[in-house]
Amino acid sequence: MSTTPETAPKRGSRLPRLARRAQLLEAAQEVFVANGYHAAAMDDIADRAGVSKPVLYQHFPGKLDLYLALLDSSCEAIVASVRQALRSTEDNKERVGATIHAFYEYVANAQGAFRLVFESDLTNEPAVRERVDRVTHACAEACSEVISADAGLNKEQSMVLAVSLVGMAQVSARYWLAADNPTLAQEQAADLVASLAWRGIRGFPRTES
Numbered sequence: 001m002s003t004t005p006e007t008a009p010k011r012g013s014r015l016p017r018l019a020r021r022a023q024l025l026e027a028a029q030e031v032f033v034a035n036g037y038h039a040a041a042m043d044d045i046a047d048r049a050g051v052s053k054p055v056l057y058q059h060f061p062g063k064l065d066l067y068l069a070l071l072d073s074s075c076e077a078i079v080a081s082v083r084q085a086l087r088s089t090e091d092n093k094e095r096v097g098a099t100i101h102a103f104y105e106y107v108a109n110a111q112g113a114f115r116l117v118f119e120s121d122l123t124n125e126p127a128v129r130e131r132v133d134r135v136t137h138a139c140a141e142a143c144s145e146v147i148s149a150d151a152g153l154n155k156e157q158s159m160v161l162a163v164s165l166v167g168m169a170q171v172s173a174r175y176w177l178a179a180d181n182p183t184l185a186q187e188q189a190a191d192l193v194a195s196l197a198w199r200g201i202r203g204f205p206r207t208e209s
Contacts, residue, residue: 021059024049025073028066033112037067037122068127071120074113075135078106082139082166086146096165096201097194099143103169104190107177118170140166151204161204165197 015023027049031040042063046056060066085098107114117135122128143162147153153161176189 017059020051020055024051024056024059024066025070028070029074029111029113029116032067032070033115037063037120042066064125064127067116067122068131071116071128071131074116075131075138077113078103078117079135079138079142081106083142086142092146092150092206093198093202095146096198097191099165100169100194100197101187101190103166104173104176104186107170107173108186114170114174118174136163136166136170147201147204150206152207153204161201165201168193168197 024045028040028045031045031048035044040063042053042056045066046053049056056066060069081102082099085102086095088098089095117132120128120132123132140159140162143165144155144158147161148155148158151158172189172193176184176186
């Protein structure tokens with residue numbers, strides 16, 4: 001459930017440290033997604049969370065620290081979803097579909113965490129750029145391991161294919177969301193892209209070894 005001024009805890013209410021940190025991250029995500037990094041203010045985040053600025057600074061020394069913590073959480077979420085999709089079946093057609101659907105689920109999340117990863121307005125910051133690049137590489141590497149093991153391709157070959165699959169998934173998912181076409185449901189869009197991806201990747205059949 002998102003945090004609003006009406007639902008946020010009243011100032012002065014005490015929470016365990018981990019619970020308070022989670023609450024602050026949730027409030028920060030809402031502000032960063034809505035306003036972007038540069039327009040977001042620590043005052044706004046504190047107000048959204050229902051805490052004073054000193055309480056916010058006890059957990060996060062500055063706005064960049066808060067943004068990076070949130071970015072780390074968002075990156076871990078999509079990487080974990082992709083890995084789970086790849087582990088969910090031994091059937092490679094279903095694997096492709098599950099992976100594409102993982103990206104669509106992530107992008108369709110109402111909290112908009114994907115914008116922090118794929119549409120950040122702070123990619124000129126080295127620490128942010130490194131995390132954004134790392135999430136793409138981690139997702140591609142997970143796919144690459146399956147491709148290499150099943151198709152007998154070397155690491156460089158399998159990574160090129162994996163990066164292509166990941167790029168197809170996340171770019172098409174973002175396009176689908178932005179287009180906001182009421183006649184094309186999320187499941188339908190993901191199925192279309194999964195079909196396209198499978199028609200390409202099945203050209204590298206599973207080897208006996």
